[in-house]
Amino acid sequence: MEISTKKNLEVTATAVRLGVIESVHAAKSGHPGGSLSAADILTYLYFYKLNVDPKNPDDPNRDRFVLSKGHIAPGLYSALANRGFFPLEELKKLRQIGSFLQGHPDKKHTPGVDMSSGSLGQGISCATGMALSAKHFKNEYKVYTLLGDGEIEEGQVWEAAMFAANKKLDNLTAIVDFNGLQIDGTLDEVNSPCPIDKKFEAFGWHVISIDGHDFDQIDAAFSEADTVKDKPTVIIAKTVKGKGVSFMENKASWHGSAPNDEQYEQAVKELNEHLASLK
Amino acid sequence: MSDTVKIATRESYGNALVALAEKHDDFIVLDADLAAATKTGTFKKAYPDRFYDCGIAEQNLISIAAGIATTGKKVFCSSFAMFAAGRAFEQVRNSIGYPHLHVCICATHAGISVGEDGATHQCNEDIALMNVIPGMTVINPCDDTEAKQAVEAAYNHDGPVYIRFGRLATPVIFDDSYKFEIGKGVQLTEGNDVAIIATGLLVNEALEAAKTLKEQGINARVINIATIKPIDRDIVIKAAKECGAIVTAEEHSVIGGLGSVVCDVLAETCPTPVKKIGVNDRFGFSGPAKDLLVEFGLKADNIVAAAKEIIKNK
Secondary structure (H helix, E strand, O other), X not given: OOXXXXXXXXXXXXXXXXXXXXXXXXXXXXXXXXXXXXXXXXXXXXXXXXXXXXXXXXXXXXXXXXXXXXXXXXXXXXXXXXXXXXXXXXXXXXXXXXXXXXXXXXXXXXXXXXXXXXXXXXXXXXXXXXXXXXXXXXXXXXXXXXXXXXXXXXHHXXXXXHHHHHOXXXXXEEEEEEOOEEOXXXXXXXXXXXXXXHHHHHOOOEEXXXXXXXXXXXXXXXXXXXXXXXXXXXXXXEOOOXXXXXXHOOOHHHOOOOOOHHHHHHHHHHHHHHHHHHO | OOOOOEEOHHHHHHHHHHHHHHHOOXXXXXXXXXXXXXXXXXXXXXXXXXXXEOOOOHHHHHHHHHHHHHOOOEEEEEEEHHHHHHHOHHHHHHHHHOOOOOOEEEEEOEXXXXXXXXXXXXXXXXXXXXXXXXXXXXXXXXXHHHHHHHHHHHHHOOOOEEEEOOOOOEEOOOOOOOOOOOOOOEEOOOOOOEEEEEOOOHHHHHHHHHHHHHHOOOOEEEEEOOEEEOOOHHHHHHHHHHHOOEEEEEEEEOOOOHHHHHXXXXXXXXXXXXXXXXXXXXXXXXXXXXXXXHHOOOOHHHHHHHHHHHHOOO
């Protein structure tokens, strides 16, 4: 990846993080921790990888993205708004009555959202269905889905994993946001799904492990996935929950709580300082 | 009735899929390792390239179907009612119902007439479960003719559809002149003394009951309700006003099924004495289907007794 491209993505990812903080603060609820850990991957997808057009969000030939870990809707919404699917001002209406930005993604009402999600484990199955449809009806688009590391404790994830490998769905790429934390604590403290790589490997997937905040590694992984034949790919992206906001980093308590006014000011300040350092 | 042709509606389903595939190439069929029993196997044999087996993983089956539907393609998915509506309830609600996707969930082996497999497989709750999902259409065909037309109607519908099929071979009631329409009930006999509103397997029992009642000087109006949601409110209210007493009959729990839906309509519009024939808030058990229908009080005799009792309340 060219240095300028990488720099642009880093700038955009910071803008996406600012959108997360803005929306969750305005809503006084929501899930900032995982939104921030996945912000770089979401930015890469919406600003580099996905064949999507904000002016034609329902294009039948577009690439699909399913946010299987639907609770990080603020991250997805910020990426979509920054990409131009809807105005940035909408982010401040997150979770409010009358807003199309529901607490969890709502396919019917939000431009750019390919599938409603939020009940964990179902998104990867829906993405697998999309990939199967593309194969069966000979469509060229690709399907991507982002899972949480806690989410893969759901049995349905492995039903989907078995199916996607059995049907040789090489047009499907899953990403696991491996930030190591879930609501009740660390993965180990709760019910660890590790080793994640060996599990997917055993289920017949092509496995790539990367640093989920390094755009060179992210790009190399997605490019590698494009070359894999006859099996789906999973990218296990090691990330930091709350990435980019110092007091949120690596704290399970920021999984599903909003910053107060003081914390909001601090978070915005830090992100703006980072933005300035990139320019 | 000994010379009556009998066909299980699950057979009708498999045959209808093949007929539909001859005309349309924009749908695929999914099953969860029960193709031989649900009769999607009939389709699989005719169109192997358009059939995908999800294995014993019904939650994935339902969400896979949802994913296919988002791409603008049509899809039928099948398992037993217990697993499609029961085990995968939340997938049906959140993956299919909430985004209002056009998926045809075709569930077989519904009700007590599953027979020997016993309580774990006898789903008497599926209609209740599917009824409470906003925007879901719930269809319970009574015979081969209606079942086949319901499959085509579901294909042409827009939005989620649940169709309930049975394992037991049952009499063919309608000839080819019958026209099924989603949301429309059908009056099968004339009568103003009592109305018998029946669905699925119990429609034939209701017709038998009406014959017996007629011999005893009671004219019963038999109404077939195939679409339980949205219910045909007009035919139900008209029956209540003109007959003044109603018996509902279904091979499903008396909680949350046709009887409950009819009572909901009448309580708001035209309070009328109602007696519900169904499975009385209990689990099933193993035995031959025909004997179980007797054990659980789902026969014409039970409808006759209920009709005579409810008439006293007019």
